Amino acid sequence: MRIALFATCLGDTLFPEAVKSTAVLLARLGHDVVFPPQQTCCGQMHINTGYQREPVPLVRNFAEQFGDPAIEAVVVPSGSCAGSVRHQHEIVAERYGDAALRAGVATVKTKTYELSEFLVDVLGRTDVGAYFPHRVTYHPTCHSLRMLRVGEKPLRLLRAVEGIDLVELPEADACCGFGGTFAVKNAETSTAMLRDKMAHVTGTGAAVCTAGDSSCLMHIAGGLSRIRAGTRTLHLAQILASTRTVPHVLTEAAR
Amino acid sequence: MSSSTGRATNDTFLGMPAVPPRSPYGTGHLRGERTFPRAAHDELGNEQLRRNLGKATHSIRAKRLAVTGELPDWEQLRDTGSAIKTDTMNRLPELLEELERKVTERGGTVHWARDGVEANEIVTRLVRDTGSDEILKVKSMATQEIGLNEHLESQGIAALETDLAELIVQLADDRPSHILVPAIHRNRDEIREIFLRHIPGVDPALDADPARLAAAARAFLREKFMTTKVAVSGANFGIAETGTLAVVESEGNGRMCLTLPETLITVMGIEKVLPRFQDLEVFLQLLPRSSTGERMNPYTSLWTGVTPGDGPQEFHLVLLDNGRTAALADRIGRAALNCIRCSACLNVCPVYERTGGHAYGSTYPGPIGAVLTPQLAGMHGAKGDPNSSLPYASSLCGACFDACPVKIDIPSLLVELRHQHTEQAGTTAEKLAMKAAATVMKQTGLFTTAQKAAGLGRVLAGRDGTLSRLPPPLSGWSDSRDTPAPPQQTFRSWFASAEGAAAMRAAADEGARHTDDPQEAS
Numbered sequence: 001m002r003i004a005l006f007a008t009c010l011g012d013t014l015f016p017e018a019v020k021s022t023a024v025l026l027a028r029l030g031h032d033v034v035f036p037p038q039q040t041c042c043g044q045m046h047i048n049t050g051y052q053r054e055p056v057p058l059v060r061n062f063a064e065q066f067g068d069p070a071i072e073a074v075v076v077p078s079g080s081c082a083g084s085v086r087h088q089h090e091i092v093a094e095r096y097g098d099a100a101l102r103a104g105v106a107t108v109k110t111k112t113y114e115l116s117e118f119l120v121d122v123l124g125r126t127d128v129g130a131y132f133p134h135r136v137t138y139h140p141t142c143h144s145l146r147m148l149r150v151g152e153k154p155l156r157l158l159r160a161v162e163g164i165d166l167v168e169l170p171e172a173d174a175c176c177g178f179g180g181t182f183a184v185k186n187a188e189t190s191t192a193m194l195r196d197k198m199a200h201v202t203g204t205g206a207a208v209c210t211a212g213d214s215s216c217l218m219h220i221a222g223g224l225s226r227i228r229a230g231t232r233t234l235h236l237a238q239i240l241a242s243t244r245t246v247p248h249v250l251t252e253a254a255r
Numbered sequence: 256m257s258s259s260t261g262r263a264t265n266d267t268f269l270g271m272p273a274v275p276p277r278s279p280y281g282t283g284h285l286r287g288e289r290t291f292p293r294a295a296h297d298e299l300g301n302e303q304l305r306r307n308l309g310k311a312t313h314s315i316r317a318k319r320l321a322v323t324g325e326l327p328d329w330e331q332l333r334d335t336g337s338a339i340k341t342d343t344m345n346r347l348p349e350l351l352e353e354l355e356r357k358v359t360e361r362g363g364t365v366h367w368a369r370d371g372v373e374a375n376e377i378v379t380r381l382v383r384d385t386g387s388d389e390i391l392k393v394k395s396m397a398t399q400e401i402g403l404n405e406h407l408e409s410q411g412i413a414a415l416e417t418d419l420a421e422l423i424v425q426l427a428d429d430r431p432s433h434i435l436v437p438a439i440h441r442n443r444d445e446i447r448e449i450f451l452r453h454i455p456g457v458d459p460a461l462d463a464d465p466a467r468l469a470a471a472a473r474a475f476l477r478e479k480f481m482t483t484k485v486a487v488s489g490a491n492f493g494i495a496e497t498g499t500l501a502v503v504e505s506e507g508n509g510r511m512c513l514t515l516p517e518t519l520i521t522v523m524g525i526e527k528v529l530p531r532f533q534d535l536e537v538f539l540q541l542l543p544r545s546s547t548g549e550r551m552n553p554y555t556s557l558w559t560g561v562t563p564g565d566g567p568q569e570f571h572l573v574l575l576d577n578g579r580t581a582a583l584a585d586r587i588g589r590a591a592l593n594c595i596r597c598s599a600c601l602n603v604c605p606v607y608e609r610t611g612g613h614a615y616g617s618t619y620p621g622p623i624g625a626v627l628t629p630q631l632a633g634m635h636g637a638k639g640d641p642n643s644s645l646p647y648a649s650s651l652c653g654a655c656f657d658a659c660p661v662k663i664d665i666p667s668l669l670v671e672l673r674h675q676h677t678e679q680a681g682t683t684a685e686k687l688a689m690k691a692a693a694t695v696m697k698q699t700g701l702f703t704t705a706q707k708a709a710g711l712g713r714v715l716a717g718r719d720g721t722l723s724r725l726p727p728p729l730s731g732w733s734d735s736r737d738t739p740a741p742p743q744q745t746f747r748s749w750f751a752s753a754e755g756a757a758a759m760r761a762a763a764d765e766g767a768r769h770t771d772d773p774q775e776a777s
Contacts, residue, residue, distance in 0.1 A: 007746045009696060013706045014739060016746035020758070023750065027759045028766035035750050041696040048651060050673025051689045057697035088670075129769060146653035175605045179650025186648060187731025189295050192305075192609040193650070194735065222736030225721055245765055 002032045004071040008081045009041035015214040018235035022077040025241040036065040044084035049181045056096050059089045063104030074112040079144025079212045082114040116153040126156045131244045133163030137206035141213040170200045178219035194223045212236045275580035277633040283371040283402040285632035287616015290644035294614040304440050311439045312602045318548025336541045336661040340593035350495040350528045357498025361560020363570040370577045371401030379410050385518050387485045393509040394418030395489025397522045399618040417508040426453035432612025434598040435546050486512035490523040496531045499559040503552040510556045519567035526592040541660040545597035578631030587671045591626045593661045600655035616641045622655035626668040646672035709741045716740035
C-alpha cells in the first residue's frame with residue numbers, strides 16, 4: 001500500500017526518532033512509505049487556542065500535500081494531530097475556506113489514520129513482530145481515547161510484543177495536563193495534573209511509559225526529567241519498531 | 256419591553272432585532288473578580304481543599320459509573336435526552352408560552368424577567384406583598400446565579416437556605432463550589448466548626464459525626480419550616496404541556512418548603528422547560544444517575560398551579576432569561592442550554608478536581624460552567640475579564656463529553672468560545688505570534704529554516720540535552736518541566752539522507768524475509 005507519512009511539526013523537529021520508527025515499521029510491514037516534502041503542520045495548536053482564520057493556509061497545505069489520489073492512506077504518529085485532521089479541519093474550511101478547500105479537506109479526512117488505528121483496522125495486524133524486553137506502562141492520550149476512540153488498539157499491539165512486561169497504569173485515562181497551550185496558560189493547574197500522572201507512572205515500576213502522542217510524552221518526560229525519576233518515555237512506534245534484529249536499546253544517554 | 260434599570264433597550268433597526276442582552280454587569284454571580292489562572296493559583300495551594308475534592312469527586316465518579324453501567328439502554332437514554340433538549344431549544348418561545356398558559360389556567364401567576372435585576376425586583380415585590388420579611392429557600396442554581404439572597408438582604412428580607420450543604424455555605428458566609436454538592440470543599444470537622452459558631456442554641460458538645468451534624472441542622476430548620484410563610488425555589492423542569500413544575504432533591508427539606516408555606520415563588524431559567532409530561536421519564540433516569548450516582552433521587556416534588564386547601568395557596572413562576580436568549584441565538588453555543596445541571600462533568604474534570612469551584616468565579620463551575628458562564632454573561636474586553644479566561648480552563652481532554660447525560664460536546668464548545676474570544680480581542684501579541692507561526696509553517700522553506708534555528712537550542716541545553724529555563728510566556732511551563740533540545744537532525748532530513756534511505760531499505764528487506772518465512776506468514 002502506498003502510505004504517506006505525516007510527521008507532524010513536533011515529531012519532525014523535536015521527536016524524529018518516533019517518526020523514523022513509524023516509517024521503518026510501515027516499510028517492514030511491506031508498504032511503500034512516502035513523505036510529501038512540502039508538509040509542515042496540521043494547525044491544531046492554532047485551532048485549539050482559538051484561532052481559525054490563521055491556520056487556513058495550513059489546512060489548505062495539508063489537503064494539497066496529501067490529496068494525491070495515489071496516496072492510499074495518511075498515517076500520523078499522533079492521536080491529536082490525526083484528530084485535528086479528522087474533526088477540526090472541516091470547521092476551519094466551513095468557516096473560512098472556499099469550495100475547493102472544503103472538498104480537499106473532505107477527501108483527506110477519510111484516509112487519515114493514527115498509527116494504531118491504521119495497523120489494527122486497516123492492516124488487520126496486532127502482532128507486528130516487535131521485540132522489547134522491558135517493563136512498560138501505557139498512557140492512553142486523551143485525543144486518541146476520546147476524539148478518535150482508538151480504545152484497546154494500542155494495548156492489543158503492545159500485548160503482542162515479544163518479551164514485553166506490560167503493566168497497567170492506574171487512572172490511565174486521566175489527562176496528563178498537557179493540552180497544548182493549556183500547559184502554558186494554566187501552567188500551575190497543568191503541573192498539578194502532571195504530578196499525579198507521574199506518581200502513577202513511577203508507581204508501576206515501569207522502565208518506559210509509552211503513548212501514541214509525542215506531545216503528551218514530552219509533557220510527562222519533561223516532568224519525569226525534572227524530578228530525576230529514572231523512568232523514560234518512548235513513543236508507541238519506537239516499541240513496535242524494535243525487533244530482535246534491530247532492538248531499541250534503552251540507554252541512560254538517550255533519555 | 257422597557258427597561259426598569261435604565262440600560263439600553265432592545266432597539267430594532269430595519270426590522271433586524273439587536274443582539275439579545277447578556278446578564279448585566281454587577282448583578283449576580285456570573286463573573287468572578289480574578290482570571291482563572293490567578294484564582295486557581297490560590298486554590299491549588301489549599302491542600303485541604305484538594306484532599307476534600309479529590310475524595311468526593313472520586314467517590315461520586317465511581318458510583319455514577321456503577322449505576323449508569325447497569326442500565327442496558329443508557330446510551331439510548333442519553334440520545335433521547337439530547338434529542339428532547341435540542342427540540343426544546345429549537346421551539347423555546349412556543350413552549351414557554353404554552354407553559355405560561357397552563358400555569359395561569361391552574362391558578363399560578365407567571366412573570367417574565369429579562370435579567371437578574373428584573374428577577375430580583377419581581378421576587379422582592381412579591382415577598383413584600385405577603386407582608387413577610389423572611390423566606391425559606393429551596394436549593395436553586397437560578398437564584399444563586401442572580402444573587403437573589405444578597406439582593407433580598409439589601410432590601411431587609413432574610414433568606415434562609417434549607418438544603419444542608421447550601422446552609423453550611425450560607426452560615427459560613429462562603430460561596431458554593433459545586434453545582435450539586437455546594438459544600439464539597441468542606442469536610443466534617445470544618446462543618447462542625449461552622450455549626451458551633453453559627454447555629455443558635457446548638458449543643459456545644461456537638462461532634463463531627465455526620466448523623467449528629469444532620470440532626471443539628473434538622474432541629475434548626477424544622478423550627479423555620481413551621482413558622483415561615485414564603486418560600487422561593489428553583490425548578491429542575493417545567494412541563495409546557497401541563498404547567499407542572501418539578502424539583503428533585505435528596506433531603507426532603509425542599510419538599511417542606513414546597514408544601515408548608517402559604518406563598519411559593521419559583522425562579523426558573525427559561526431553558527428548563529420540557530415539552531411533555533412524559534419527557535420526565537427520561538430525565539428522572541438521567542439526572543440522579545449522572546449527579547449523585549443514585550438510581551432514583553429520594554424526593555421528587557411535582558406541583559401544578561395551586562390546589563385549594565392543599566399546599567401554598569399562592570404560586571408565582573418567574574421565567575428568567577439573563578443571557579439565555581443570547582446563548583440560544585448562537586448556532587453553536589445553544590447546545591450548552593441543554594445542560595440539566597447534573598454536575599457529572601465537574602466530577603470527571605481533572606481541572607475542576609485540582610482547582611475547585613471557586614476558581615471559576617461563577618455560580619456554574621467546571622466544564623459546563625466554562626461554556627455556560629461566558630455565554631450568559633459575555634466575555635467583555637480584550638483583556639482582564641475573568642470570563643474570557645474560562646474557555647481556556649481546560650486541557651480539552653474530553654472526559655466531560657463522555658460523562659454528559661445529554662451529550663453536550665463541551666470540548667468543541669470550548670474551542671468555539673476560544674475562537675469567539677480571539678475574534679473579539681482584536682490584535683494581541685498572541686494573535687500576532689499565531690499569525691507568524693502560520694506564515695512560517697505554511698511555507699516549507701521557512702519552516703525548515705525555523706527548524707534549523709530551533710536546533711540552535713542545543714547550545715543552550717545542559718549536558719543532559721534539556722532546557723530547564725524558558726523565557727516568558729513559556730516560563731510557567733519550564734517551572735516544572737524540562738524541555739528537550741531539538742536533535743541535530745530533523746525527520747525530514749534523515750528521510751532524505753542516504754542513511755534514512757538505507758534504513759528504509761533494510762526494514763523493507765527484513766519484512767520481506769519474514770513474509771517469506773513460512774512460520775511467520777499466516
